[in-house]
Amino acid sequence: MRTSATVHPIDFSQLSGHDFERLVFAFLCRRWPWSQIDWFGQLGDDGGRDIWGLRENDWGREDLVVVACANWQRLTATKAVNDIDKIVERPHGVPNHLIVMSGGRVSAELKTKVSEHAKSVGIHRAEIWSGPEFEEQLRFHAESVLRRFFNGEALPDEPDALRSFVADTMSSDEEGLRLLARLFDRPAFFTHFHSESSLPAFRRAITDTIEALNTGIYRSRDGTVIGRVPSKNDFSDANVRRALDEIVRRLNSLRVMFDDGLRTRRIRPCGCGNDDCPTFTMDHAVARELDEARADLLDLARGIIPSLSVVPDFR
Numbered sequence: 375m376r377t378s379a380t381v382h383p384i385d386f387s388q389l390s391g392h393d394f395e396r397l398v399f400a401f402l403c404r405r406w407p408w409s410q411i412d413w414f415g416q417l418g419d420d421g422g423r424d425i426w427g428l429r430e431n432d433w434g435r436e437d438l439v440v441v442a443c444a445n446w447q448r449l450t451a452t453k454a455v456n457d458i459d460k461i462v463e464r465p466h467g468v469p470n471h472l473i474v475m476s477g478g479r480v481s482a483e484l485k486t487k488v489s490e491h492a493k494s495v496g497i498h499r500a501e502i503w504s505g506p507e508f509e510e511q512l513r514f515h516a517e518s519v520l521r522r523f524f525n526g527e528a529l530p531d532e533p534d535a536l537r538s539f540v541a542d543t544m545s546s547d548e549e550g551l552r553l554l555a556r557l558f559d560r561p562a563f564f565t566h567f568h569s570e571s572s573l574p575a576f577r578r579a580i581t582d583t584i585e586a587l588n589t590g591i592y593r594s595r596d597g598t599v600i601g602r603v604p605s606k607n608d609f610s611d612a613n614v615r616r617a618l619d620e621i622v623r624r625l626n627s628l629r630v631m632f633d634d635g636l637r638t639r640r641i642r643p644c645g646c647g648n649d650d651c652p653t654f655t656m657d658h659a660v661a662r663e664l665d666e667a668r669a670d671l672l673d674l675a676r677g678i679i680p681s682l683s684v685v686p687d688f689r
Contacts, residue, residue, distance in 0.1 A: 383506070383509065384505070384509045384512075384524070386477030386478070386505045386508070386509075387477055387478065389477070391443070393529075394443055394475075394477060395413065395424050395425070395443045396413075396529045396530075396531070396536065397512075397520075397523055397529065398424070398425065398441060398443050398475050398508075399411075399413045399425055399533065399536055400516065400519050400523070400529055400536055400539065400540050401508075401511065401512055401515070401516050401519065402425060402427070402441065403536065403537050403540040403541075403601075404515060404516040404519055404540050404543075404553075405511070405515045405516065406429055406556070407429060407430075407556060407592055407594070407600040407601040408427045408428065408429045408600055408601065409427075409428045409429060409430070409436060409594050409598055409600050410427055410428045411425065411426070411427030411428075411429075411533070411537075412425070412426060412427065412533055413425050413533045413536070414426065424441060424442055424443040425440070425441040425443070426438065426439065426440045426441070426466065426469070427439050427441075429600075430560075430594060430595065431470070437469075437470040437471050438466065438467065438468075438469040438470050438471070439469060439470065439471040439472075439473070440461055440469040440471070440472050440473070441472075441473045441474075441475060442454075442457045442458075442461065442472070442473070442474050442475065443475045444457075444474060444475065444476045444477070448478050448479070449474070449476040449478065449480050449484065449502070450484075451484055451487045451488065454474055454484075454487075454488045454491075454502070455487075455488070455491050457474070458472065458488070458491055458492055458495060458497070459495070462495045462496065462497070468495065468496045468497060469497055470497070470498055470499065471497075471498070471499045471500075471501075472492050472497045472499070472500045472501070473500075473501045473502075473503060474488060474500070474501070474502045474503065475503050475508060476502070476503065476504055476505060476508075477505045477508075478504065478505050479504050479505065479506065480502055480503075480504040484502070485502045488500065488502050489501075489502065514552070514681075515549075515552060516540075516549075517546070517549055518543045518546070518549060519539075519540055519543050522543060541601075541602045547609050547610055547611050547614060550603075550604035550608065550609060551609075551614070551678060551679045551680075551681070552679070552681045553603045553604060554586075554587070554603055554604065554618075554675075554679055555679050555681050555682040555683075555684075556592075556603070557583050557586050557587070557592070557603065558583070558672060558675055558679075558682060558684050559682075559684050560579055561579075562575070562576050562579030562580060562583075563579075563668055563671070563672060563684060563686070564668075564672075564684050564685065564686045564687055565686075565687055566661075566665060566686075566687050567656070567661045567664045567665055568656075568661055572651075572652065573636075573641070573643060573654055575595055576632065577629065577632060577633075578595055578597075579595065580625055580628055580629045580632070581629065582595075583625055584622055584625045584626065584629070586603055586605075587605065587606050587618055587621065587622050587625075588605060588606065588622060589605055590602050590603055590604060590605035590608065606618035606619060606622065613678075614678055617674065617677065617678045618678070620674065621671065621674055621675055624667070624670070624671045624674065625671065627667065628664070628667050628668065628671065631660075631663060631664060631667060632664065635656065635657075635660045635664075640656060640657040640659070640660040641654065641655075641656045641657075641660060642654060642655045642656065665686070668686060669686050672684060672685075672686060
């Protein structure tokens with residue numbers, strides 16, 4: 375007879391504020407790649423800023439992200455507004471992106487109030503996550519971390535140790551594939567080639583993705599190691615490994631196609647000497663070839679990574 379397990383909702387109110395922040399920090403380390411992320415809540419007077427970090431946005435520029443933790447069953451507008459006002463007064467400046475994390479339910483009206491206040495003080499993007507929303511994200515993106523945490527394995531106290539804990543936590547194939555989705559969620563894969571802003575950045579993104587799939591080392595556009603993902607050889611499913619091998623092969627072909635375009639002058643930098651100069655010209659045929667190759671590559675990646683929602687601008 376088949377039995378099924380019951381998944382009970384997480385009662386975040388049973389956690390101390392310190393443990394809630396540790397769990398949020400571990401989740402953030404797993405959810406996104408960061409060039410820098412720090413946890414200030416453990417220092418005591420954090421001025422409403424529990425966690426802050428730097429990560430690339432969709433345009434390849436670094437965003438300052440601040441996460442304010444509020445671990446009680448009912449977040450109030452007064453508390454959230456006061457925390458936001460303290461955040462923007464801090465010496466690091468006004469963040470580009472704010473996430474307010476609550477352990478309980480949050481009404482739509484409260485979300486609107488907090489978002490509007492954040493925008494009024496210059497924060498362009500603000501999100502308010504309720505406890506159920508945070509739990510959903512945890513179960514989808516960090517199931518192995520969540521399982522170890524609630525099975526009694528204490529998370530470390532220090533940010534560096536927490537980052538190592540998350541990186542070393544073994545994932546299922548399904549969770550590992552969700553981590554790989556981030557490799558393709560960058561402009562080099564979905565922007566029409568005529569709209570590329572930097573030829574070297576395009577090649578760097580392709581090379582970094584090949585390295586990440588082969589070794590698990592994930593770099594930012596400036597070459598800094600910003601995280602780790604499972605390599606193609608870490609997956610137990612032979613079909614997944616074969617599909618990832620094919621993706622690496624196609625990435626290499628894409629890089630060769632790009633290099634050949636430069637060599638034959640079908641892709642021509644402006645000649646100013648600035649590596650990141652957005653001005654260049656190209657033959658329409660090579661742009662079409664690069665776009666079609668990337669679209670086919672994304673189709674292959676979506677076939678094994680269900681969470682990959684990247685859609686090319688050029689299709």
